[in-house]
Amino acid sequence: MSQSITDLVKELASPILENLQLELVDIEYVKEGKNWYLRLFIDSEDGVDIEECGMVSERLSEKLDEIDPIPHNYFLEVSSPGAERPLKTKADFEKAVGKNVALKTYEPINGEKHFEGVLTDFDGEIATLEIRVKTKTKQVEIPWGKIAKARLAVSFNI
Incomplete structure (x- = not known):
């Protein structure tokens, strides 16, 4: 076939x-x-x-x-895809701006391949995440072509 x-x-x-x-x-x-x-x-x-x-x-x-x-x-x-729905297309990313996401990249970016944070922007080519590390936040820009997998991520604020 x-x-x-x-x-x-x-x-x-x-x-x-x-x-x-x-x-x-x-x-x-x-x-x-x-x-x-x-x-x-x-x-x-x-x-x-x-x-x-x-x-x-x-x-x-x-x-x-x-x-x-x-x-x-x-x-x-x-x-239903559930709370941790996969993000497959650019349109999915555009809808996910402002939400918590988890991403895996094909190759390391700043020494990391796994990221979780709030997707603060997506311009069609770059996904910008705000990642909280202890009491500080940092911005990470991830090129669309380097994203291997992405999904919405449930966050628990305790």
């Missing part, structure tokens, strides 16, 4: 999600133990509930059954 499973599922899911005014956050197609899982993470400005996840699951399952692109058994799971 020339088209990857995740690309095909994205293509099938997009009109379903658009119709329900939902957003596709991420797709995973992974083997865990002896089982395969096809996971869709969906969201909206107001969040998603179990009924919306069920509707997407049902409609997508029908589409997948029609074309049968996966040759073995798998579990289809549709859920």
Whole structure:
């Protein structure tokens, strides 16, 4: 098959999600133990509930059954990305300005590869984080091309 499973599922899911005014956050197609899982993470400005996840699951399952692109058994799971939602696109970063984020870079920046702090700015090319170290804060600028993984991070102020 020339088209990857995740690309095909994205293509099938997009009109379903658009119709329900939902957003596709991420797709995973992974083997865990002896089982395969096809996971869709969906969201909206107001969040998603179990009924919306069920509707997407049902409609997508029908589409997948029609074309049968996966040759073995798998579990289809549709859920919210949760509080620590991944940040994959520049638009995700723009929406996350002012929020606590965790980033991992491909290579060290100032000797570090893991950062957590408030995303104070994103200009499309540079993510600026304000990181608290004990009682001081410092600004770190991370180029878009050096970000390997990013997600919202839950912070606990105790």
